[in-house]
Amino acid sequence: MITLGHLSHSEAMRYMGGAGIEPDERMSAMLSECEALVLRHASPKFLYRIAELPDDELAAGNDIKAHLSGCDKAAVLCATLGADVDKLIRVTQVSDMARAVMLNSFANVAVEQVCDKAEQEIAAQYPDRYMTFRYSPGYGDYPLSLQKTLLTFLDAPRKIGLSANENHLLIPSKSVTAVAGLSLYPIEQKRQGCAVCQLRGDCSYRRNGGHCGF
Amino acid sequence: MDFNTLMQTKPFIMLDGAMGTMIQKSKAEYRHCPETLNLTRPELIQSFHKAYIDAGADIIYANTFGANAYKLENSGYTVEEIIRAGVANAKQAAKGTEALVALDIGPVGMLAEPAGSMRFDDAYNYFKQQILAGKDADVIVFETMTDLYELKAAVLAAKENSDLPVLATMTFEKNGRTFTGVSPASAAVTLTGLGVDALGVNCSLGPDELEPMIAAMTRYTDLPLIVKANAGLPDPNSNEYTILPDRFAACVEQLLPYGVKIIGGCCGTTPAYIEAIRDMLRDKEFTPCPKNTDTTVCSAASAVEINGPRIIGERINPTGKKRFKQALIDHDIDYILTQALSQTGAGAEILDVNVGHPEIDEKAMMVTAVKAIQSVCDAPLQIDSTKPEVLEQGLRYYNGKPIVNSVNGEEKSLASVLPLVRKYGASVVGLTLDENGIPKTADGRFAIAKRIVERAEALGIDRRDVYIDCLTLTASAEQDACRQTLEALHRVKTELGCKTCLGVSNISFGLPNRELVNSTFLTMAMEEGLDLPIMNPNAVSMTGAVRAFRVLSGIDRHAVKFIEAYNDAAPPKVEQTQGDMDVATAVFNGLKNEGAAATERLLKTTDPMTIVNEMLIPALDRVGEGFEKNTIFLPQLIQSANTAQECFEVIKAHLAKNGDQSVSKGKIILATVKGDIHDIGKNIVKVLLDNYGYTVVDLGKDVDPQLIVDTAVQQNIKMIGLSALMTTTLHSMEETIRLVRSTPALQNPDGSSKCVVFVGGAVLTEEYAMQIGADYYCKDAKESVDTARRVLG
Incomplete structure (x- = not known):
């Protein structure tokens, strides 16, 4: 049973393209309400499983191979907030779009938190190993079509109700799959950042002088 | 031996245990999916089946759980190859015994709409292919289902493409729901309606944790129940399951009083578990569960038992509503959704859905509306149309058990509507009129009601699922008719034992203070036994009358619901409206009520288009500029837009009233x-x-x-x-x-x-x-x- 902690308001603001804007009193109250709603509707779950490397099916593409270089194992993980958060956002869109946008952002914050918890647990299981940051289908040249492979490897549809559709989108939508490399030796962290991102040419965060946090 | 004989002759029917666990233990290697072993290692799969038959299984599940076109993609095998081999292996193992073979079908592996994006028809086609490929089996089993909509597609695919008996089990989490939020009650109600032969639970939990789900299911079905539990949870380190065979059997024994008749094991169970169950059952008698006399309708998440007055909201209906008709023509589904949510917010527990309009394709719109409403709203729906083909579309794509509105005493109606009600397992409203119109007397209406009930029962529809409407006439035109309606209602309720419904609002046409007349009539009708008033739940006094009636007649025990509705609820939040705030300020600050009030005031003196072009749009532009300069963030922009929307609605209503052009x-x-x-x-x-x-x-x-x-x-x-x-x-x-x-x-x-x-x-x-x-x-x-x-x- 995973319990979510406080969801950062400034993170949520960033997802809404409002980084740096100081919310007024009315907006602050709405942010708090939306945080509480997401916490109430989320049923956070994660799964992970260790794969032995090399694994060509798992490491499909140059970027993921580079990411896992030097690692003898990889932790495949997935996380979800469950179907109810999707429904909450869907229902709210009917009556209050502004609130729906806010809920959507808090849900993004929440699912990242679930991933962090999964990572912490993996790290605790492998105290002798160094871990890379998590790498997801859709980053670099790591194809989205790998979603099905990762989910099947984890038995995620049956165990936590997480599946992908024909276009490789995760359902429930507030979910993540990722691969993190495990190595016996310190890893040169190729830090996440704009340099490795395919969207850097036309990114709304960068346009406003910001950064997505990746 | 066939399935029905088995059901009649044996007190309990034994299923097998896990196939996956056996495959894992054998360390057999396979690529892609374990079902390919049907062809690569047939003797191994047969040996598992034989072990289960030896342990006492009456029905063995063929190794076909994941053999659908989606999961087998890239496996190099077709669905037909894998399933035929799977069924043949099971048949081979059962040769010379009385064991039956089940075609085992699990979820497709993609989530269906609205949570996911797999269309109902696509799910249907995946299942249809499996069912046709497995036609040599003795029984069809759907198991480990978490989505009722997907399961409905599966059951329909079975019913429309095969004559084999159908068993269906769903998988619940500890919180008593499936991953997609389906309740055991909704599963039981819907599957019973669709005509499966038995239903129940499998996988996910151990038998020690299933009592709440089984107890909930048995209340909503007369069918025997199936339990195929996991051997507890796997230990994260050893991957061994925690519940051993004897304890497993002892836990299952606790479930028998709920009407459990068909028993096996899921993940982690082996022939030893099946033997333990067989030994436990040796001298036991089957206890059928007590029959529930009430009827229930449901969506996937919410079951509404008709055990006292329940409000059916009537607002999703274009009759006499200009704005609604326009919404239908414009395909403005959001408008319909707003109507749905405002009614459930006001106290409606079921929603009538009528989208009939000559300028649109009513069939397509019914499907769109049903799906859209169900994606945001848990209230069960009443599919309302005069056209049987529209009813059929609504019934087919509905998730749960709906009500059909309506059938009447005319031969044409009886012959076309009742078979649909039967096929899709719905309830139906029966109107007491026929070729000769509405009988003037209570006797005449009662006679038609009786005829409708008899015809329904002849088709196998339980009279619990026929809700008779004795028809409300207008008091100002036919004052004495009111008594006839109430008398007929009383007789239907007491003599036929049917549930009753009534459109209430007709009573007051042509009179002043209509709501007073309506709520008085409503109270009189409830006293005569009205179960389902079809009304506007936003009429506060009428919704209040229903809630109060439920308290005073002892249905709402300890007035829990009543207090919930009236005591705790703070008075509706009226944001302090500053009397003289102008439209521009209201829009800029995103204050809906102020915006609407300011627009109302302006309309008395100002031309609507002037308000739009010279006030609303410039105010929105100012907000837009702020957004571009990054001083305002998205939710504020949307709130301002919504305020403008509120102002537009006021203007639209004003124009519609004056019959002017749209803006x-x-x-x-x-x-x-x-x-x-x-x-x-x-x-x-x-x-x-x-x-x-x-x-x-x-x-x-x-x-x-x-x-x-x-x-x-x-x-x-x-x-x-x-x-x-x-x-x-x-x-x-x-x-x-x-x-x-x-x-x-x-x-x-x-x-x-x-x-x-x-x-x-x-x-x-x-x-x-x-x-x-x-x-x-x-x-x-x-x-x-x-x-x-x-x-x-």
Whole structure:
């Protein structure tokens, strides 16, 4: 049973393209309400499983191979907030779009938190190993079509109700799959950042002088 | 031996244990999926079946759980090969014994709409292929299902393509729901209606944790129950399951009093578990569960037992409502959804859905409306149409057990509607009228009610599922008719033992203070036994009368619901409206009530178009500028837009009352392209365009290119906005634009395109947009509005 902690308001603001804007009193109250709603509707779950490397099916593409270089194992993980958060956002869109946008952002914050918890647990299981940051289908040249492979490897549809559709989108939508490399030796962290991102040419965060946090 | 004989002759029926666990223990190697072992290691699979038969299994599940076209993709085998081999292996193992073979079918592996994007018909076709391939089995089993909609598609596929008996089990979490939120009650009600032979639970939990689900199911079905539990949970380190055979059998024993008749094991169980169950059952008698005399209708998440007055909301119906008719013509589904949520918010527990209008395709609209309402609202629905073909569409695509509105005593109606009710397992409203109209007397109406009930029962529809409507006539025209209605209602309730419903509001036509007349009549009718008033739940006194009646007649025990509705609820939050706030200030600050009030005031002195062009739009522009300069963030922009929307609604209502032209500045189609299910961005664009006075025809998400083109042609629409969030769906955007450009009806005589296409979405760039043939790329919702103004003015 995973319990979510406080969801950062400034993170949520960033997802809404409002980084740096100081919310007024009315907006602050709405942010708090939306945080509480997401916490109430989320049923956070994660799964992970260790794969032995090399694994060509798992490491499909140059970027993921580079990411896992030097690692003898990889932790495949997935996380979800469950179907109810999707429904909450869907229902709210009917009556209050502004609130729906806010809920959507808090849900993004929440699912990242679930991933962090999964990572912490993996790290605790492998105290002798160094871990890379998590790498997801859709980053670099790591194809989205790998979603099905990762989910099947984890038995995620049956165990936590997480599946992908024909276009490789995760359902429930507030979910993540990722691969993190495990190595016996310190890893040169190729830090996440704009340099490795395919969207850097036309990114709304960068346009406003910001950064997505990746 | 066949399944029905087995059911009649044996007190309990034994299923097998896990196949996956046996395969794992054997360390047999396979690629892609364990079902391929049917062909690569048939003798191994047969040996597992034999072990289970030896342990006492009456029915063995063929190794076909995941053998569908989606999961077998890239396996190198066809569904037919794997399933035929699977069934043949099981048959071979059962040879010389009385064991039956089940075609075992699990979930497709993709989630169905609305939570996911697999269409109902696609799910149906996956299952149909499996069912046809497994026709040599003795029984069809659907198991480990978490989505009732997918399971309904499966059961229909079985019923329409096979005569084999059907067993269905769902998988619940500790919180008593499946992953998609299905309750055990809804599962039991829906599956019973669809005519399965037995239903129950399997997988996920151990038998020690299943009592709440089994107890809930047994209350809502007369069918025998199935339990196929896991051997507890796997230990995370050893991967061994925690419940051993004897304890497993002892836990199952605790469940027998709930009407459990069919028993086996799921993950972690082996022949030893089946033997333990056999030994435990040796001297036991089957206890059928007590029959529930009430009837229940449901959605996937919520079951409503008709055990006292329940409000059916009547507002989703265009009759006499200009605004609603316009919404239907404009395909304004959001308007219907708003109506749905406002009624459930006011206290409706069931919603009537009528979308009949001569200018639209009622069949298609019924499906769209049912799916859309069910995606945001848990109240069960009442499918309302005069056309049987519309009823059938609504019934087929409904998730749960609905009510059909309606059948009447006419032969044509009885013959066309009742078979649909039976097939789809619904309840039905029976109107007490026939070829000769509405009988004047209670006796006449009672006679028709009796005829309807008899016809229903002859088809196998339980009379619990026939809700008789004795018809309300207008008191101002026929004052004495009121007594006849109530008397007929009383007789139906007491002599036929049927549930009753009644459209209440007709009673007061032509009288002043209609709500007073309505609520008085409602109270009188409830006293005579009215179960289902069809009414406007927003009429506070009427909803209050129902709630109070439920307290005073002892249905709402300890007045829990009543107190919930009236005591705790703070008085509706009326935001302090400052009497003289102007429209611009209200819009800028996103204050809906103030905006509406200011618009009302202005309309007394100012021309509506002046308000729109000189006040609302400039105020929105100011907010838009702030958004562009990054001093205002998205939710504020939307709140301002919503306030403007509120002002527009006031203006629209004003114009409609005066029969004036609409204020629309032009129509725009919006759609998220085929394959893409992210629609929040498109919905933001919609809110903004709406509020700048454009009429948006919102086709939703995952939209077929042909539908976009057809809509543009039919409604003569010159502007189309497309949204795509994922790189994987950009190609559908391209395909849609290509279809728009190549459709002759959307071309000018000189071959140029009549339609302007603008596109947007997270992964799009200006360059790519131009490359795929769009006219405009809009980086955000605000830019969409700028584009619309440039194109349409």
